[in-house]
Amino acid sequence: MKRREFLKAASVGVVGSAAVAAPAIAQSAPTVRWRMASSFPKTLDLLYGAGEVLSKAVAELTDGKFQIQVFAAGEIVPGLQALDATQNNVVEICHTAAYYYVGKNPAWALGTHIPFGLNTRQQNAWAYHGEGKDLLAEFFRKAGVVGLPAGNTGCQMGGWFRKELKSVEDLKGLKFRMSGLGGQIIAKLGGVPQQIGPADIYPALERGTIDAAEFSGPHDDERLGLFRVAPFYYYPGWWDGTSMEHFFINNDQWEKLPKAYQAALTTAAGLVNVDTVARYDVLNPPALRRLVEKGTQLRPFPQEMVAAAYKAAMELYSDLSKTNPDFKKLYDSMRKFQLESNPWYQASEYSYDSVMLRNVKG
Amino acid sequence: MKRREFLKAASVGVVGSAAVAAPAIAQSAPTVRWRMASSFPKTLDLLYGAGEVLSKAVAELTDGKFQIQVFAAGEIVPGLQALDATQNNVVEICHTAAYYYVGKNPAWALGTHIPFGLNTRQQNAWAYHGEGKDLLAEFFRKAGVVGLPAGNTGCQMGGWFRKELKSVEDLKGLKFRMSGLGGQIIAKLGGVPQQIGPADIYPALERGTIDAAEFSGPHDDERLGLFRVAPFYYYPGWWDGTSMEHFFINNDQWEKLPKAYQAALTTAAGLVNVDTVARYDVLNPPALRRLVEKGTQLRPFPQEMVAAAYKAAMELYSDLSKTNPDFKKLYDSMRKFQLESNPWYQASEYSYDSVMLRNVKG
Numbered sequence: 001m002k003r004r005e006f007l008k009a010a011s012v013g014v015v016g017s018a019a020v021a022a023p024a025i026a027q028s029a030p031t032v033r034w035r036m037a038s039s040f041p042k043t044l045d046l047l048y049g050a051g052e053v054l055s056k057a058v059a060e061l062t063d064g065k066f067q068i069q070v071f072a073a074g075e076i077v078p079g080l081q082a083l084d085a086t087q088n089n090v091v092e093i094c095h096t097a098a099y100y101y102v103g104k105n106p107a108w109a110l111g112t113h114i115p116f117g118l119n120t121r122q123q124n125a126w127a128y129h130g131e132g133k134d135l136l137a138e139f140f141r142k143a144g145v146v147g148l149p150a151g152n153t154g155c156q157m158g159g160w161f162r163k164e165l166k167s168v169e170d171l172k173g174l175k176f177r178m179s180g181l182g183g184q185i186i187a188k189l190g191g192v193p194q195q196i197g198p199a200d201i202y203p204a205l206e207r208g209t210i211d212a213a214e215f216s217g218p219h220d221d222e223r224l225g226l227f228r229v230a231p232f233y234y235y236p237g238w239w240d241g242t243s244m245e246h247f248f249i250n251n252d253q254w255e256k257l258p259k260a261y262q263a264a265l266t267t268a269a270g271l272v273n274v275d276t277v278a279r280y281d282v283l284n285p286p287a288l289r290r291l292v293e294k295g296t297q298l299r300p301f302p303q304e305m306v307a308a309a310y311k312a313a314m315e316l317y318s319d320l321s322k323t324n325p326d327f328k329k330l331y332d333s334m335r336k337f338q339l340e341s342n343p344w345y346q347a348s349e350y351s352y353d354s355v356m357l358r359n360v361k362g
Numbered sequence: 363m364k365r366r367e368f369l370k371a372a373s374v375g376v377v378g379s380a381a382v383a384a385p386a387i388a389q390s391a392p393t394v395r396w397r398m399a400s401s402f403p404k405t406l407d408l409l410y411g412a413g414e415v416l417s418k419a420v421a422e423l424t425d426g427k428f429q430i431q432v433f434a435a436g437e438i439v440p441g442l443q444a445l446d447a448t449q450n451n452v453v454e455i456c457h458t459a460a461y462y463y464v465g466k467n468p469a470w471a472l473g474t475h476i477p478f479g480l481n482t483r484q485q486n487a488w489a490y491h492g493e494g495k496d497l498l499a500e501f502f503r504k505a506g507v508v509g510l511p512a513g514n515t516g517c518q519m520g521g522w523f524r525k526e527l528k529s530v531e532d533l534k535g536l537k538f539r540m541s542g543l544g545g546q547i548i549a550k551l552g553g554v555p556q557q558i559g560p561a562d563i564y565p566a567l568e569r570g571t572i573d574a575a576e577f578s579g580p581h582d583d584e585r586l587g588l589f590r591v592a593p594f595y596y597y598p599g600w601w602d603g604t605s606m607e608h609f610f611i612n613n614d615q616w617e618k619l620p621k622a623y624q625a626a627l628t629t630a631a632g633l634v635n636v637d638t639v640a641r642y643d644v645l646n647p648p649a650l651r652r653l654v655e656k657g658t659q660l661r662p663f664p665q666e667m668v669a670a671a672y673k674a675a676m677e678l679y680s681d682l683s684k685t686n687p688d689f690k691k692l693y694d695s696m697r698k699f700q701l702e703s704n705p706w707y708q709a710s711e712y713s714y715d716s717v718m719l720r721n722v723k724g
Contacts, residue, residue, distance in 0.1 A: 028425055029425075057625065057629050060621065060622060060625035060629075061423055061622060061625050061626060061629060062622070063390055063391075063621075063622050116717075116718065116721065116722075119711065119714060119715060119718070120483075120711070121482075121483075121516070121639065121643055122643065124636060124639065124640045124643070125639075125640045125641075125643030125644045126644075127640075128636065128637060128640035128641075129637075129640045129641050129643075129644040130640075130644050154483070154710065154711065155710040155711045155713075155714045156710070157709070157710065217710065218706065235709045235710065235713050236709070236710060236713035236714040236717060237710075237714070238714065238717055241714045241718065259422065259425075260422060260423060260424070260425050263419065263422035263423050264423060264629075266633075267419050267422075267423060267626075267629050267630050267632075267633045268629050268632075269633075270629075270630075270632050270633025270634075270635075270636050270637060271628075271629045271632025271633060272632075273632075273636050274486060274490065274632050274635050274636040275490060275491075275632060277483065277486065277487075278486045278487045278489075278490035278491045278492075279487075279490075279491050281483055281484065281486070281487035281491075281703065282487045282488075282491040282492050284706050284710070285702045285703045285705065285706040285707075286702065288705065288706045288709070289702070289705070298709065300713065306717055307721075310717075310721050338718075338722055339722060339723075340647045340648065340651070341643065341647045342718065342719055342722055342723065343647065343650065343651070344580065344646050344647040344650045345647075345715070345719070346719050347519070347597045347598070347650070347660065348516065348517040348518070348519065348579065348597065348598060348599075348646075349481065349482070349516065349517045349715075350712075350715050350716075350719060351517075351597050351598035351662065352481060352517045352598040352599070352600065352603040353481060353707070353711075353712050353715075354598075354712075355478075355598060355600055355668055355672075356478065356481070356603065356700075356704065357704055357707070357708050357712060359478065359669075359672050360478075360700055360701060360704055361701075361704065
């Protein structure tokens with residue numbers, strides 16, 4: 001076929017579909033409609049909202065051709081089954097925290113945070129440009145998904161307690177709502193970790209079915225109303241020194257996407273990551289002030305309790321590393337980065353923050 | 363015209379251009395070629411590289427239709443005239459730090475950082491979702507540009523000194539390479555601030571034309587070789603507690619872009635922002651270790667010197683606020699956010715970092 005004829009034939013093909021379907025849209029930009037299962041209810045506006053931010057950005061980037069509809073926890077599957085639904089192709093994408101899936105394999109926790117792990121800056125560094133990038137990608141790929149970091153609450157609080165904590169002894173028998181590996185550490189210290197979904201924390205704490213509950217930080221916790229039934233609010237959340245969420249995408253669905261749509265997801269997830277932290281950092285400070293005004297009593301954990309928890313955590317990680325090669329590989333890399341990073345962090349960010357917190361007080 | 367006839371006529375229009383120009387490309391995705399003036403030389407691989415990261419992401423998002431070519435400092439205009447070149451439409455976009463332009467108006471500094479201002483997390487919060495978002499957009503718009511946050515070095519170091527600092531007295535007459543408002547504070551303390559471009563710092567420090575120089579952090583500073591001619595490396599960089607870069611885009615060029623291309627810039631800039639910090643956080647720790655191994659002596663600034671600098675900074679901001687309404691508006695908002703944010707920051711990030719730096723040592 002001569003070039004002129006080929007062009008004519010090709011153009012006819014373009015006309016045919018363009019005229020019927022969408023005149024201004026290219027063949028390389030097909031209409032794609034996905035469903036996202038969020039692990040979060042709409043009441044947690046920033047966590048649930050991160051899915052909406054991605055959806056909006058992806059639609060704008062593709063002139064509305066790539067549409068992702070976000071479903072709150074429970075609308076398609078329960079919140080803690082968002083990953084399963086993605087693996088099984090019930091949905092193409094989910095928004096969740098990897099550490100919700102420690103029941104499948106404790107190594108999932110390293111995608112989000114483990115107690116006494118990296119802070120938010122360090123977790124981003126390790127996951128975007130450190131060894132964590134390839135190691136996590138490989139671990140996720142084996143599980144049938146592509147993972148994109150997708151927002152973060154920043155360091156969380158240590159939770160709500162009905163009674164004040166004086167020493168490690170006060171953890172004995174304490175029924176404490178806590179998820180992930182933190183629960184195993186609390187158990188080592190004599191506590192009784194409880195797995196309870198966000199919506200059920202308030203009534204359990206009110207009735208005294210549990211004695212304490214951790215969830216997130218001031219903005220999220222205020223929305224759950226926990227301050228009404230437990231006056232003591234402890235810090236820092238050593239089991240949630242950061243909390244990196246992920247978008248997980250079914251491997252096969254990812255492969256089917258045009259390159260530009262893969263780029264739309266990857267790039268928009270980057271925006272979501274910085275955007276979500278910024279939202280939390282704007283909304284947490286006034287929420288904390290309101291909570292204190294309403295009678296919440298802020299308390300630091302007793303230092304000996306933190307030290308005991310740290311020791312228990314190191315024992316747990318040592319044990320897990322002996323039997324779980326996935327965990328060992330991710331943990332060793334994370335720990336190496338932490339040891340390398342801390343001296344620089346101390347000289348720079350921590351040292352600057354020390355100056356500022358000493359000088360600037362509200 | 364009846365609907366069917368309209369569709370037919372419209373489709374003919376699409377055919378005409380599609381067949382000739384680019385069969386698979388939509389009318390809504392025109393070819394756009396822009397030039398970006400970077401303020402940074404290629405030796406500063408992460409700062410210069412942030413422009414490349416944006417360029418690559420935007421090309422991927424638009425199937426290669428929106429091309430941005432990055433030019434290093436000096437290739438089109440000198441590094442510190444990148445903003446001017448954008449305002450004058452010599453280039454459509456630049457990558458720079460707003461505080462390079464305090465000579466135009468000290469208020470530009472608030473886009474990047476002022477001494478004793480916000481840390482990186484807080485600056486992002488204020489600029490993405492705090493009052494800073496609208497205030498900065500208005501200030502930039504009046505200057506003829508749209509500004510998108512675009513990477514950050516994180517907290518910088520306090521610089522390289524040929525002699526050890528014992529007290530504030532040691533600043534008297536000290537010839538110190540320093541840019542932005544920090545120079546005015548050093549001058550209040552008796553120092554002699556010097557404006558010197560990155561490439562000329564090393565020879566000036568070697569010959570003793572200057573006594574000290576600040577530039578960035580370990581990764582960037584190592585590349586400039588400053589450790590060879592000044593043994594004392596001080597922290598923290600109280601004049602650069604964060605350093606938010608921006609992409610500035612000529613207002614008229616921005617308005618001419620299709621919405622999807624505006625979205626490509628905005629979204630990709632978000633990725634650049636988190637990505638650049640992650641790169642620094644991966645590369646600074648080993649750079650600091652190498653510097654120390656080569657004989658660099660790490661020193662914290664004497665506390666009384668930091669206190670004197672803080673006092674001088676507050677005086678400077680008070681004076682500027684009296685005569686410069688742009689500065690006052692941005693400064694008051696930033697300061698209010700800082701005062702609100704610090705108590706939460708202390709309970710969460712700082713408290714967690716304190717635990718981790720105490721327990722995890724390399």
